[in-house]
Amino acid sequence: MKKRASRQAPNTVEPGGPHVFSFAANGDGFLLDGKPFQIRSGELHPARIPVDYWRHRIQMAKAMGMNTIALYVMWNYHEPTEGTFDFHTDNRDIEAFIRLCQAESMWVLFRPGPYVCAEWDLGSIPCWLLRYPDIRLRTDRANDSRYMHAVERYIAELLPRVKPLMAESGGPILMIQIENEFGSFDSNQAYLEEIREIWIRGGIDGPFYTEDGLVQLQQSQSYVAGGAIALSNGNAAQIEAVRKAFPSVPAMAGEVYPGWLTHWGERAFQGTSVDLCATLDELMRKNLSFNLYVIHGGTSFGFYAGANVDADSGEYQPDITSYDYAAPVSEQGVATQRYMQYRSIIAGYLSTPLPPVPLPIDTLTAKDANGTRRLMPQRYASIWDNLPAALPSAQTTHPQPFEMYGQGFGFVLYRKRLGPYESGSLDIANVHDYATVFIGDQYAGGVSRARMPEERALPLNVVHRKRLALSGASSVQDDAQVLEILVEGMGRVNYGHSMIDRKGIVDPVVLHHASGAREVLTGWEVALLPMDESFVENLRPLCSNPDKAGLFFIATLSIDATGDVYFDMSEWTKGIVWVNGHNLGRYWNIGPQTRLYCPSPWLKPGDNTVLIFDQHQLEARAVGLASTLS
Template sequence: MFNRRQFLHVSALSVISSQISAATTSLLAQQRFSFSTTENQFLLDQKPFQIRSGEMHPARIPKAYWKHRIQMAKAMGMNTIAIYVMWNYHEEREGVFDFSTENRDIRHFMQLCQDEGLYVLLRPGPYICGEWDLGGIPAYLLRHDDIVLRANSTTAPHYMHAVKRYIQALASIAKPLMLEHGGPILMVQIENEFGSYGSDPAYLEELRQLWVEHGISGPFYTQDGLPQLITNKTSIPEAAIGLSGGEVKDIIKARELYPQVPVMCGELYPGWLTHWGDPQLQGTDVDMSATIAAMMREKLSFNIYVIHGGTNFGFSAGANTEKGEYQPDITSYDYAAPINEQGQPNQFYWKYRAIIEQALAQKLAPLPAAIPQLRTDPRQEYLPKFFCSLWDYLPAPVKTKEPASMESLGQTSGFILYQKELPQEIQHPQRSLHIAELHDYASIHLNQKYCGAISRTKIDPQRFAKLKLTNHRHAFPLPAWTDNSSSKKTLDILVEAMGRINYGRVAVDRKGICSKVILQSTHPDHPQSEELQDWLCYHLPMDQYFLQQLRASKSVSKRPGNFFKLPLDFTRTGDVYIDMQHWTKGVVWVNGHALGRYWQLGPQQRLYCPATSLKKGRNDILIFDLHQLDATSISLRNSLV
């Protein structure tokens, strides 16, 4: 499998110095992007063309900031912007596409790139990895017990049926934006790093044919690590090749192996992603200066992944697996990129800009005006108040024989509650729960009293001793009870879905309880075990509809699983970070906008709140925490760290 971590030391860029005029835009229809079959080069109007691309993702950036981020990339020397299209962000419900609301309007994003004189590399998947939930594949597909992902129609009929619908919808947007029609799109990528997953030439060709059928005949390219490309033969005839983490020597080697098409560094890493539980934010010490200088000197094409990362707002963050361990991604997608999460240049931005400017021997475009920040006093602390209890807003349950996965119940994200009356036959005081596949974090309650929690993410139980937190797959001890009365014992398992695996060998990562639940007596003289059946399952998606039902409670809850609210008045707005270091684990909304998850596990403790989520006057910060009984303070900061 291709391990992207080994390529942290790569990156590069280039420029168009002046803003494109309306007259120039009309001339783009006369431009032609092609491949040289003799010199292994990209050609623009039959002249050698170096793609100097910076990647950013519309889904991770507020729409109001798109132009600013594009201009920041241009000022660093880019002539192209690469974008992932997150399929599941545009088709959250099966057959219902949204390419127009909020930051889903990718047509507008690409038009902004063109307005700035920049080209576009379109990376539509259908799988994109990208540290995004399930790599962009819609969760509704996982309701099929026999689902197969990322395979041809013969092997994966359900998947490819949905893919065909997706490509048809997206092609209608992309076709008029192709360069040949006067738009900014240079190339369309087919799949993504498929060589790290398998070898299925029929699948890749089927994807290519779908684009052709809908009026886009290319140019196309693929994206892989060089070893995986060679081993699994994931190139496509007449398609260019992008290398993940490819240095100059890798591009030269690939050119020797594939002389008929151009080769570029399709992902040049300026930093790295961070998981919950990592000791610190990753990749902050990566310096790509030497690599960028080499790319510019050799006039090699490249795409910086990412030049600006943005934020995994809401429940969009994905997860990796390594050596069988589940590794969910944090909310921030700062990535130690040259343009940070707030859109500001970091120290490496200026170094890379200087290298590119010198190589091009021309002055680069100026940086746009910075996005205003909210003036904050880090010493000022704000205390939210208890708002209401989750347990007072349980919807009508669904009855199932065995615990059902979130996807089989038609839910995409958020939380799900499993409730069961325990059998009276087991009367011995020592009992434990065994749940082989609990995805991903659960708080356990017995008779409305909190007993502890289970984490699929590896944690140090001693660090969280007060929470009675144990690791996934370990037996969870229940409190002893010895009464022989007929009173019922109600077990509640409240499960939070973290990110679905987007990179790793586990292609199908369902959420909730995905295995049997076994109640076992651990008494040495009376061992007994029983599979618990006949469950009540409660949908708790934490979406706008659910949140709108909440009302202030007259009494404070004595049971964890609560909402807290903080009203704040602002005379002006600006970007800010909400510091959650004193809280335990949960989600934050500001004026209904889901900022994302926080977790005491770290290393992220602050959530980015763009000014677009704020307003002058009253603002409401809503917090849901799995463990807090009492509110604690928050503060406002101006940076991620």
């Protein structure tokens, strides 16, 4: 492609030393040290990328022609329990990530929320706020001071970390985004202004910007005074439209989508890719600023994948573990065909050559002499042999959501001793989000909030038996059976007006007797199973009842050298995989994702422990090794 350097903004200043980033007086673009500057940004999320790969992913963005990295900060990833912050461990050190951007001569767009969406659990708002029955999220102090107090504390933690990294202080941060796509949620400029004022009181007076769809922006006026406007699903035409509506405000395409998110049960990933060649060519030709959301998506490791609720049907739609997003840089950091196309288009408008594309990360050999390399796990432990003590009875008269017990993620077991009847049906219609139900040691069925039919009552066959007293006397005792409901909380809704999405059993459980009587069940025992690092490390390798679903399986992966690998879980049903204690995320046989990504740094030469918790399977199946997602 013929170079058209004259069309490119002439400012090629790199981060390092104080700089002034500002807006043109007529709103016609951005300025760096007084000269026109085109933002060419690619979005990366530190929380979705192993820290060892941060530099590689930044370099991949740079080699595609970007000069800026946009990043979300996931509030709940940094304040998992109220008042306890972590900006140091693993991939939570956002200061280190931003300094890496600067070391690679990349500018930064800082997107701290407090709400970010991002297909991340509760849009990154901490779930411990949901312990308040009447909490209101994403609103100003007058409407809910508890929420805004938490926001203020969060930003107070960010302020001393961010201030030295602003461009005016010699860092790479050009702008800070205020909230995210608020016009899709509400019309309340007082709330956006409160957030802006918190930053100003802390010593950072901008530059600020907001992000929203064009229609939502126009309807809700969701911008802040003196701030720029970024457009979701933006392009050159939308930038032109918003410039007419707000002629003194600079605008950019804040989220240009190369693909889209994927829910469990949907079609294969291949249907989500978007060809951005024409869009990027026009943005470059007109010297307009943009951000690719995402240039590399990474992985929602652990329990952090979010969910949606369909606006029309009300269907709950949890997100898959992979955040590949059909991005130009794949989940494992490989330059896709789209990457090479986009790189060529952008390079055609630049006066200096782009750096070479970084080499891909090594992968494990996924085949052996017999074909596909496979692991054969063995039974290791049972959830039923590893139950913690039940909560005090005062907390459990009625089943409550996870958040009311102080638990954010994982599973909760609700247990109830049944009375003297023979059969009926169990109504746990409002389970959030996936339950396996047992009568004694027998699996009675499952209930799923996602992709669930209208009929949600679970038929039960509860036989009330008599047995001899243990003393051997002729008297008899009632042998009432135990109902156990093991509930998995999947992703909390991260978008729209259904975000108050508590997990567990959120409504009373009702037993419909065969006689027609209706009984609300009370008097529950509750055991909390967060499935966190501590729980997994302390599993007792017992299996007293191998015929009761809820088993852990274990395998050893022996390797001479490390490399990225995917674990193919297509022969398993539903569960979680850990490798050397790292939670790779969920798998589910409804697809479309059947493989879980394990990055090389989580492996070691020699023996590696692969632990699987499957909610249904009693027998182990093979786990294949693969080099790609699909």
